[in-house]
Amino acid sequence: MCEPEWPQPGRERMIVPAPVGWYGTGMADPEPALFGKLDAGHVMMMGDNPALPRMPAAPKLLDFFRLRFSDLTGRHLLTSAARALAAGQHEKVVMACLLHDISNGCLVRTDHGYWGAQMIAPYVSEEIAWAVRYHQPLRYFADEAVGYAYPESYLRFFGADYVPPDYIRQDADMAKAHPWYMTSRLVTIYDTYFFDEMEAPDPEMFTDIIGRHFKEPEQGLGFDSSPSAHMWRSAIWPNNFL
């Protein structure tokens, strides 16, 4: 039996931007106007948005690199991981570098290390997810003894007078005293923008490392009922109304 076509031809699907994307930007609240437009010719966006490349039915990690990540973050993740690999770092560090800003690439920016760690937790070792979580607070604190200076990019992003909030300082202190500290610290060491120095590597070069360190679910990311499956589905369908 064929599924009925939805929406019926001629009906426009309207996109209500997610609050985390527009609150505080000066953009007018889009909800009232879009609610007011609902009629026989207008419904809300659900399912595959034709403006985005279509994802496979059972998406794998690299499909998100190819079809969903913002350009800059995608290249940043690939170059960070390639630099860690070229430096001879352990594969768990390479894998953490490859994933560290995944939330910036396809989900939300604010508190990206924490979101990203939760998103990948069912599929990687606890140590890799831990390294992704704590790279965010550790970025703000130099540790010259292991070769990490305060990032020059943060001086440009935030200004020299920026002071991170208490929860960032507390989490960085905790991470520094943890046995996995260097795994996360190495992520921050390769967490720079290398675009001027190297071309973005082909994502395929990480296929084997992903195979050893990332458990791709048979049903595809988003469809395996894991505790973070909804986060992957949100990346597949970022414009769904509900």
Ligand SMILES: [Fe+2]
């Ligand atoms: Fe980051």
Ligand SMILES: [Fe+2]
């Ligand atoms: Fe980064």
